[in-house]
Amino acid sequence: MTPDLLEEGARRVQEHQALVERQNNTASGGRNASTGRIATPGEVDVTHGRILYLQDVSVSFDGFKAINKLSLDIAPGELRCIIGPNGAGKTTMMDIITGKTRPDEGTVFFGSTIDLLRHKEADIAQLGIGRKFQKPTVFEQLTVFENLELALKTNKGVKASMFFRLDSLQSDRLAEILVTIHLADSVNRLAGNLSHGQKQWLEIGMLLMQDPKLLLLDEPVAGMTDEETARTAELFLTLKGKHSLMVVEHDMSFIRTISEIVTVLCDGSVLAQGTLDQVQADERVIEVYLGR
Numbered sequence: 001m002t003p004d005l006l007e008e009g010a011r012r013v014q015e016h017q018a019l020v021e022r023q024n025n026t027a028s029g030g031r032n033a034s035t036g037r038i039a040t041p042g043e044v045d046v047t048h049g050r051i052l053y054l055q056d057v058s059v060s061f062d063g064f065k066a067i068n069k070l071s072l073d074i075a076p077g078e079l080r081c082i083i084g085p086n087g088a089g090k091t092t093m094m095d096i097i098t099g100k101t102r103p104d105e106g107t108v109f110f111g112s113t114i115d116l117l118r119h120k121e122a123d124i125a126q127l128g129i130g131r132k133f134q135k136p137t138v139f140e141q142l143t144v145f146e147n148l149e150l151a152l153k154t155n156k157g158v159k160a161s162m163f164f165r166l167d168s169l170q171s172d173r174l175a176e177i178l179v180t181i182h183l184a185d186s187v188n189r190l191a192g193n194l195s196h197g198q199k200q201w202l203e204i205g206m207l208l209m210q211d212p213k214l215l216l217l218d219e220p221v222a223g224m225t226d227e228e229t230a231r232t233a234e235l236f237l238t239l240k241g242k243h244s245l246m247v248v249e250h251d252m253s254f255i256r257t258i259s260e261i262v263t264v265l266c267d268g269s270v271l272a273q274g275t276l277d278q279v280q281a282d283e284r285v286i287e288v289y290l291g292r
């Protein structure tokens with residue numbers, strides 16, 4: 001696909017996004033639009049109104065309980081922020097959801113039918129859970145376009161990858177994602193020449209190419225400039241509704257911009273949950289942040 005075509009695609013996508021935004025501003029908000037629908041095979045069943053469900057999950061490392069009877073659930077399309085002091089268990093929780101760490105006990109479901117504890121890490125990514133680690137891991141020698149294209153080739157065999165060509169749906173999708181991640185003007189730039197924030201957006205774009213239902217994002221604005229942080233907030237607000245997001249962050253002003261419900265983890269379980277104002281006024285939360 002040529003840059004001209006991409007620009008044309010990007011323009012169409014901008015018009016489409018404006019339309020979707022207008023539709024989402026209706027009384028129902030469109031946020032839980034998938035709730036109540038019957039899932040078809042291959043789709044995540046969210047008819048019970050939950051895309052992620054953890055109950056009484058525990059894991060110990062050498063006798064130390066990093067996660068302790070953790071129960072938490074997330075609605076489809078929700079943007080959930082997770083905060084907590086160092087060592088609270090935030091990364092370990094994400095490791096459990098993505099199959100990197102197996103809990104000693106508890107239940108972890110994706111939708112109401114997929115038992116994540118029965119799946120391997122690679123299968124879980126295929127099922128539609130994308131994870132972004134703190135450090136950007138883009139291919140610096142490739143262009144923005146090539147990085148996004150490559151995201152579609154992953155898990156294809158060598159021969160299939162060599163002959164891989166984007167079809168028109170995938171091209172439209174790539175153009176749409178370029179606009180979403182604020183990189184429509186940088187299609188042909190080498191990823192290595194992007195700023196730190198742009199690399200983070202590109203990596204999020206690579207995850208989006210696989211159309212994940214749930215995105216887990218670990219400290220996405222660490223090291224970003226204020227402007228990049230503000231644009232990342234915009235990006236997450238755009239993704240909310242179309243995807244479910246779990247964002248672990250220490251930057252409270254960023255959390256204030258994007259959050260609805262905030263979950264506070266401490267000592268491997270949920271200490272408090274509510275709006276940012278509610279949890280910040282909670283004595284137990286003040287104690288774990290200031291009292292240590």
Ligand SMILES: Nc1ncnc2c1ncn2[C@@H]1O[C@H](COP(=O)(O)OP(=O)(O)OP(=O)(O)O)[C@@H](O)[C@H]1O
Binds near residue numbers: 061066084086090093
């Ligand atoms: N593989 C492991 N072996 C031993 N201990 C571990 C292991 N992984 C995590 N821990 C311990 O479990 C606890 C929770 O760690 P975790 O990294 O999940 O916390 P966190 O909330 O992500 O912290 P931070 O905000 O600093 O990233 C910590 O005390 C950590 O040292």
